[in-house]
Amino acid sequence: MLTNVLTALKSSNICHITLQTGTKHYMGPIFDAALSNQLIPHAPPFREDYPRLPFPNFYFALEDLVASHARTFTYSIHRSSIIIGASSRSVHNSMLTLSVYATICKHEGLPFRYFGNRYTWEHFCDMSDARVLAEQHIWVAVTDTAKNQAFNCTNGDVFAWKSFWKALCSVFDLEFVEYDEEQRNLVFAETMIAS
Template structure:
């Protein structure tokens, strides 16, 4: 661990209202948080939602980080305070070239505002990415047909694939600051958490699908392929991601390293489907290849059903298309490889955080109900 703490640690969490953003904020503000006590400043593009406990933040900053002038105007006066940047933000688009441009612009704008001043106190950047590092641009309609992913389990020292990838672009930006800042890179799997503001939210997507099926008396079918139904996959509990990012930010031996971050166990979608059926009181339907169609096609005209469910249960107002990622679910549930990461490097460096994936799904559904996002 680092020795001494000459200046108070101030975290800037960019993407604070997402699944990991809110969980990271909660973890940083715990009395016994590693490296604490922490002050936490949170950045989001929109006002805080009513379910976000604003008392957790020492400062909320509403900011579109794509705007260089406003980013510099708002963040540069704070550069002598902020010591740690946690980059949880994402601009998601099917086009990988557009994703590279937009995500790179956001990160460059923020780092520029925080480092140009001679009085800057920024010392560490924690960058959250994911398994697209090993899979390639799986959501790009053109490139996804050409890529050959790495063999699982995915390992941090695998070479980059020869395809555009905004994760690679963000890493290169971070590397360019390596003479003045330390960094850590955190490669998540499928993230499990609670928010209505995360673009890729598999648990909320499947929960909405289950509730729509229940409301309309449709069978709750798994719409992926037979391979993923019966083969292993892994996930990343938002609490484990938060724990690893804090650990790497204050542990000298973990700095300037990339780490996979998963729960440390595996599941099959068949196992997960059983948990969802229990949680939402819907019948378990065995996998049947005869009923093969996509989540996108099935759910494309179901927005009005979700509106009814929200209204009938007095939920936090959401639109189905804003809180679900059915296109991503179609991609993930139709893999022909086991989506599993190695956690050996992380353990060897001293991080032992873990979670029981199926148990955590139940916990996060309970949390989504408490937040009035789910009934």
């Protein structure tokens, strides 16, 4: 799909393309059960010049494809983390989703279980404010010296989900439940669908 879009844009007046990816660029296939035990944790912060990991990653293919069209227009790659921020038109607001999940668990008397995997539960994570990310996209598009590069965009504060989960439990007056490998795949989806 991206090839078709980039090819069509060659005959337009488009000067700059931005590609939004994320920090899985540095972590590898964290949701692939067959590979997740081989992941190499990084100490924060991630650096844009880290070498690519030896795992399949769709982001690499997208970046290479955009870079291959650099003769036609400039580009930038924006690697955000989990995006948060108020938006009436976005269903990808992680904090809103977690708040709804916590509210449902409280109302239904269900345990508020973490739905990720052990790697994400134990290792550091960070978030990206949607407003900061938008400002970065604009800045790169209008700054000549920032063209044809990749940029990380996070708020700079790091946390572990196991610690953050305790804070969420406190805010929503829920009992803290430790990570459970057996429950992770079905709890979240079943809770959201059933409610």
